[in-house]
Amino acid sequence: MSSEIQWVWHQGQLVQWSAARAHVTTHALHYGTAIFEGIRAHGSPRGPQFFRLGDHLRRFAESARLHRMQLPCSMEQVRQACHAVVTANRLEAAYVRPLAYYAEGPLGVPKADTVQLSVIPVSGALPLVNAELGSVKLGVSTWRRAGGSHALPAAKASGAYQSALLVAREAKLHGYDDGLMLDDRGCVCEATAQNLFLVRDGTILTPTRSAPILLGITRDTVLQLATALGYRVSEEEVPRGWLYTADELFLTGTSSGVVGVGFIDHLPVGDGGIGRITRELQRAYQAATRGESFREKAWLTAVEGDDAPARPGGDTAAVATRRSALEGVSP
Ligand SMILES: Cc1ncc(COP(=O)(O)O)c(C=O)c1O
Numbered sequence: 001m002s003s004e005i006q007w008v009w010h011q012g013q014l015v016q017w018s019a020a021r022a023h024v025t026t027h028a029l030h031y032g033t034a035i036f037e038g039i040r041a042h043g044s045p046r047g048p049q050f051f052r053l054g055d056h057l058r059r060f061a062e063s064a065r066l067h068r069m070q071l072p073c074s075m076e077q078v079r080q081a082c083h084a085v086v087t088a089n090r091l092e093a094a095y096v097r098p099l100a101y102y103a104e105g106p107l108g109v110p111k112a113d114t115v116q117l118s119v120i121p122v123s124g125a126l127p128l129v130n131a132e133l134g135s136v137k138l139g140v141s142t143w144r145r146a147g148g149s150h151a152l153p154a155a156k157a158s159g160a161y162q163s164a165l166l167v168a169r170e171a172k173l174h175g176y177d178d179g180l181m182l183d184d185r186g187c188v189c190e191a192t193a194q195n196l197f198l199v200r201d202g203t204i205l206t207p208t209r210s211a212p213i214l215l216g217i218t219r220d221t222v223l224q225l226a227t228a229l230g231y232r233v234s235e236e237e238v239p240r241g242w243l244y245t246a247d248e249l250f251l252t253g254t255s256s257g258v259v260g261v262g263f264i265d266h267l268p269v270g271d272g273g274i275g276r277i278t279r280e281l282q283r284a285y286q287a288a289t290r291g292e293s294f295r296e297k298a299w300l301t302a303v304e305g306d307d308a309p310a311r312p313g314g315d316t317a318a319v320a321t322r323r324s325a326l327e328g329v330s331p
Contacts, residue, residue: 032159135262
């Protein structure tokens with residue numbers, strides 16, 4: 001982990017990175033019983049700004065609800081903790097990961113009162129694919145995306161990422177950057193951590209909201225940007241065959257941005273580079289995250305709070321200082 005990160009929000013307070021630990025009986029470690037979010041704060045001349053923070057927090061609350069998990073604090077406290085980890089670490093830009101999990105306790109059915117919250121800041125890139133790579137290669141996975149009768153695809157739950165890892169590993173074995181999952185009926189869903197879009201004859205298509213996909217916030221942003229740019233957009237069932245005749249394919253996600261797909265199952269998409277409309281949406285998305293265009297103000301939240309530097313090798317006094325700056329945040 002980057003040496004830039006010294007402070008993590010853990011169990012109601014900012015603690016040093018090395019102190020943010022969990023016990024071996026942590027329920028989530030055994031059964032994947034955790035929910036999380038991935039939120040970006042983008043750098044700007046005015047300091048870091050969260051992009052669509054309210055929407056990410058809403059999805060976090062909904063993931064908890066879908067899994068009948070009682071968070072140990074209010075959503076306002078989660079929001080404040082997101083701000084706190086960016087300011088305490090003096091990050092100019094960050095990926096912030098709120099995580100709620102069933103902590104140590106008896107194995108078996110977890111006890112409701114063992115849920116803990118951590119908010120972890122990350123300063124480097126996470127994703128398998130990202131916009132800086134140029135266009136990427138995707139392969140359709142032999143693994144299927146579990147539908148609503150087997151899982152809760154709309155929840156961002158840790159256990160679901162076990163199958164994402166199988167998909168990613170299989171994709172790497174076959175020389176792809178990432179894998180694409182179909183549903184049980186063979187319709188296109190999404191990549192391991194990105195939603196998929198197709199462009200055909202100037203229309204922008206993406207799997208429908210009722211497909212077993214995570215309802216990506218970048219997906220929604222891109223749908224809004226594309227509409228504002230005058231494109232026809234459609235959320236509908238996407239049969240696998242459409243992948244191979246699309247003019248352009250691209251992926252969207254918070255950590256990766258808008259990423260062009262150059263090859264699908266080793267077949268070139270268009271000329272194998274990044275398509276014209278994909279590039280236009282990449283520019284529009286970047287401009288939106290910088291607050292330069294289209295609805296920018298409503299989507300951005302300036303990171304605020306105590307920005308005192310973390311003491312190297314910090315001590316309890318340093319923790320106490322940060323706690324008092326965040327009075328009311330601890331559960
Ligand atoms: C399975 C899955 N699909 C899609 C996405 C994209 O969602 P968002 O744009 O909200 O980051 C993610 C990212 O979290 C994901 O994990």
